[in-house]
Amino acid sequence: MSEEEGAGDNLTVKSMAIRFAIMLVASIGVGMTGHYSGALDFKQATSCGVFLAIIMGTLFFWNFRLAIAFLGLSVLIFTNSLNIARFVTSSSLEVILFLVGMMIIVGALRDLGFFTWVVQLIVSMPNISGRKFIACTAAASALLACAVDEVTSIIFISTLIFQVCDRLKLNPLPYVMICVLSTNVGSAGTMMGNPVGIFIGTKAGLTFGDFMTWVFPLMIVALAATIAFTMFHFRRDLHLFDRHLQERLAKNLSLAPVVEVPYLQGVILLVATIGVIASHHQLERLFGLEKNSILLIAPLICSGLVMIIRHNRARHYVEKEVDWWTLLFFMLLFAVAGTVQFTGVDKVMADFFTGVAGTGHATLVPFILSVSAIGSAFVDNVIFVAAFSPVIEQLSQTLKDIPLWWALLFGACFGGNITMIGSTANIVALGMLERKSHIHVNFFQWLKVGFLSALLATAIAWGGLMLLTPLMPDRYTPLSPAALDAGSTLKFNNKKITATGRADNGRLRLESEHQAFDLVIDAGTLTVPPGVRAFRGVMNGDPDSGYRLTVDSIMTREEAKAN
Amino acid sequence: MNEICNFSLCGSLAEGNIICHAAASTGDEVIERLAERLAYTTAGLDRDVILNAVREREQLMPTVIAPGLAVPHARMTGVDSLLIAVATSDRGVDFSAPDGGKVRVTVLILTPADDPGLHLQVLSALAKTFAAPDAVDKAAALESPGAVREFFADAAMEIPPYLRVCDLMDNNPLTLTESDTLHTAIAAIAARGADEIPVLDDEGDLRGVVAAADILRFSLPEHILWMNDLTPILRFQPFAEMLKNSQDTKLADFMRETMEKIEEDAPAIQLVKQFITAKVRQVIVTRNGRFSGVVRLENVVRDLFWA
Numbered sequence: 001m002s003e004e005e006g007a008g009d010n011l012t013v014k015s016m017a018i019r020f021a022i023m024l025v026a027s028i029g030v031g032m033t034g035h036y037s038g039a040l041d042f043k044q045a046t047s048c049g050v051f052l053a054i055i056m057g058t059l060f061f062w063n064f065r066l067a068i069a070f071l072g073l074s075v076l077i078f079t080n081s082l083n084i085a086r087f088v089t090s091s092s093l094e095v096i097l098f099l100v101g102m103m104i105i106v107g108a109l110r111d112l113g114f115f116t117w118v119v120q121l122i123v124s125m126p127n128i129s130g131r132k133f134i135a136c137t138a139a140a141s142a143l144l145a146c147a148v149d150e151v152t153s154i155i156f157i158s159t160l161i162f163q164v165c166d167r168l169k170l171n172p173l174p175y176v177m178i179c180v181l182s183t184n185v186g187s188a189g190t191m192m193g194n195p196v197g198i199f200i201g202t203k204a205g206l207t208f209g210d211f212m213t214w215v216f217p218l219m220i221v222a223l224a225a226t227i228a229f230t231m232f233h234f235r236r237d238l239h240l241f242d243r244h245l246q247e248r249l250a251k252n253l254s255l256a257p258v259v260e261v262p263y264l265q266g267v268i269l270l271v272a273t274i275g276v277i278a279s280h281h282q283l284e285r286l287f288g289l290e291k292n293s294i295l296l297i298a299p300l301i302c303s304g305l306v307m308i309i310r311h312n313r314a315r316h317y318v319e320k321e322v323d324w325w326t327l328l329f330f331m332l333l334f335a336v337a338g339t340v341q342f343t344g345v346d347k348v349m350a351d352f353f354t355g356v357a358g359t360g361h362a363t364l365v366p367f368i369l370s371v372s373a374i375g376s377a378f379v380d381n382v383i384f385v386a387a388f389s390p391v392i393e394q395l396s397q398t399l400k401d402i403p404l405w406w407a408l409l410f411g412a413c414f415g416g417n418i419t420m421i422g423s424t425a426n427i428v429a430l431g432m433l434e435r436k437s438h439i440h441v442n443f444f445q446w447l448k449v450g451f452l453s454a455l456l457a458t459a460i461a462w463g464g465l466m467l468l469t470p471l472m473p474d475r476y477t478p479l480s481p482a483a484l485d486a487g488s489t490l491k492f493n494n495k496k497i498t499a500t501g502r503a504d505n506g507r508l509r510l511e512s513e514h515q516a517f518d519l520v521i522d523a524g525t526l527t528v529p530p531g532v533r534a535f536r537g538v539m540n541g542d543p544d545s546g547y548r549l550t551v552d553s554i555m556t557r558e559e560a561k562a563n
Numbered sequence: 564m565n566e567i568c569n570f571s572l573c574g575s576l577a578e579g580n581i582i583c584h585a586a587a588s589t590g591d592e593v594i595e596r597l598a599e600r601l602a603y604t605t606a607g608l609d610r611d612v613i614l615n616a617v618r619e620r621e622q623l624m625p626t627v628i629a630p631g632l633a634v635p636h637a638r639m640t641g642v643d644s645l646l647i648a649v650a651t652s653d654r655g656v657d658f659s660a661p662d663g664g665k666v667r668v669t670v671l672i673l674t675p676a677d678d679p680g681l682h683l684q685v686l687s688a689l690a691k692t693f694a695a696p697d698a699v700d701k702a703a704a705l706e707s708p709g710a711v712r713e714f715f716a717d718a719a720m721e722i723p724p725y726l727r728v729c730d731l732m733d734n735n736p737l738t739l740t741e742s743d744t745l746h747t748a749i750a751a752i753a754a755r756g757a758d759e760i761p762v763l764d765d766e767g768d769l770r771g772v773v774a775a776a777d778i779l780r781f782s783l784p785e786h787i788l789w790m791n792d793l794t795p796i797l798r799f800q801p802f803a804e805m806l807k808n809s810q811d812t813k814l815a816d817f818m819r820e821t822m823e824k825i826e827e828d829a830p831a832i833q834l835v836k837q838f839i840t841a842k843v844r845q846v847i848v849t850r851n852g853r854f855s856g857v858v859r860l861e862n863v864v865r866d867l868f869w870a
Contacts, residue, residue: 111791119786159785169816253808256784262795313791 011061019060027053039348043081047339050075051387054336055379062421065380066325069332082339090338091331094296098198099330100322101299105273106152107321108306111313114266115156118144122160123256128249130241131231134175137161138227141179142186145425146216147274150187150194154180154425158432164255165437168244173439174237177446178230180429181417181453185226187425188413189219191295192277195330196385196412203389204396204405205291205475207281214406214472218464222414222457229453273302326424330382337386346390351489353391359491361403361469364395366462368407373415373458377422381412397497398490398539400474403465410461417454420446476536481510481517492539492547499549500534508535508549519547526551572647572688573716579604580648581708587650590658590666594618594635597648597671607641613673623865627660628690631699636672636682645681646673649711651703667703668693679867680726680831687723687730728834729827731863732848732856738763741770741815745805748773748814759845761854762818769847769854771818781805781817822847827855831867834858 011019031049034040040048050072057068076082082090109115122136137157144153157179165172187193190211191201200206231238248255276283280295287294307314340346357367368388375384385408392404416423420430420441433439479499501510503521510517521528521535534555541547580600587593594617602610616637620626627633648671655665670689674681692715693699705711723730738761739748751757752775759774782805787793805812823846825834837846838860848856 110789113790116786116789156786156789163784163786251808256786257782257799259787259796259799261787261790 350394372411376415377418
């Protein structure tokens, strides 16, 4: 379900032409500058230009974003910057299917009265007061976002706010803002909260358990801070809310009629879905399946069962509850972002990042957090995450990558709070506000609260990541010989890697089709049989001093593949 | 291409179809006399057929459109163009008018069966001409058919070029004010069968509407409507809470501010489109943005296809 308004509506031909010209000049300019300065080859320049055009296109012409993505993809294929096979593999069909399944489940949950039940629980809480109501609603909105997704959550929670404010004759804006800001924070908590969560989980090979261990606690702290800050900011409105509420309760009137809703089926469906998703890692190990395979099919299993049990509503779920427009946009966006990797722009960007922000977590984490937060404040956070993912995959060759992925996730989700167009939840909630209450919010009215709350949440995420980074595990990353070519500037600092090559007399020769590279291996007490072997170990060194691999274990090529 | 033209009522009124100082005492007698005249002066028309058609329409509701003026009418097969006959009466005749007043001028109109809007356009023109307080008395006092025809000619009674929204609207619908209570609105809806009642402010400007559906929606808010199937909910007291407070709830706090509106000069086809696309049973009519009247779907159907 989508209820959206945005840039591109009601534009005059002149302003459209101006925006289009700016978009065209900027994207062509960046591509040509990159190419003629020698930083990018033709294909890299084309993919950069197209990606920038899509970013600007969504900013200037929100309602035309799918058309722009179609045309951008066509340009990439026409210029041979992307081929069809690469397009198919890059479009992250698994992520799209995950989102389709979740949207069907959300439709069924609505039908089954789950959301009605949640709303009624809030409305009929004992000893209700304005502060208690808003704090609970904001927390429920954030947690609901964790369980389903931020847009679904804000649609249901906003409806509750409108209902209550209508009864209390209050302006719903402050309360809607508190809930939207909390929802954006909450959406970072799990991989279901936001499309960027499942995208990052898939790209980085992170599990539901990883999210619950490292992200969810930090999200809870950031959420508490956001609710506290926004409630302090809107304290006068909350006081007014309290007064009106007490007046209404004194007349023995409620905030909304409460009925006995048969919610059990809905709760079972949600618990079952979350249960399968939460246990995906254990199930995958039990059945010997590829990493995250159960995670990605869990919503399909549950939605498939729903469509059998509620077969008379199955077509409705697929046709009306799935936001095909957005999903198609995501698919093309992922494919275009795949070009960044395909053409090697990711490596150029990774070098640039390490050049600007160094190679340590202490500088890279805040850098990624702030860049993705500021970027997500103005364009769809999925675009930023799609663009950054290949870069972080590059960085993961030499660094412990998990903190970088979390920085990207927090930046993309929390950054959505900065502006009123920062996240889909903001756009949807403000659209509802305009339609139902005829209240218009201006850019700076939102920025005043949004920026400070985003700053607070991002600072908490930064502090939390800095504290937790040493505790986060490093993962073995495959080392490619191409990464260590003659021009390499890669620096390794106790990075776990896997490398496959020919071992001979204390050295390991890594070979690819066009390149070969030798590095020193320190096997300690392990015996290294000559021949092609796969090594797991810890890598150190830089181009000047040379690279040294301290071996943890040795496998044959077949064993390495099996692992 | 549609051809739109104004034409005069006078052009369709022959002197032979005018009866001055008719001696009849009831409306039905006047209609009989006028039907005879039209049958006599128009080839192919039968008196009894005219009478049956006009009486059928009269049974639906009396056709007194202004004090002292009755406009019996019928749409008939075999009639190719507008036919008019006029009778005046010194003492007035009984047409079962709602106010009980006597009718002194009777205008019988016959229009082609396949032209649903023409009689409404003629009614609109007549209502405009006889809007002046003394117009009926003046016409009734005229001595000869020639003078009556001249009266119609002098009044420049032009038929509007197309059927407009105002030709179909109810000029005097039930309205409420912002300071009325929800209790009053419920009573009006329940007792008078109104679907949607316009709510006006003290200056008579339109502020909103209150409808039966809004009252239901108040008791059954959106978060309950999210569920597809409400049959498992057996215990539900929909109006209890609302009724507790209905005497205190002002319509200003309850009314809906969005509604289907149309300007009264708009062509009727636009109105019909609004009924179809907006799926409403009533459209509010405005004149330069100010409240003017309402059009109900059933009245449109009746006036266009039955009356």
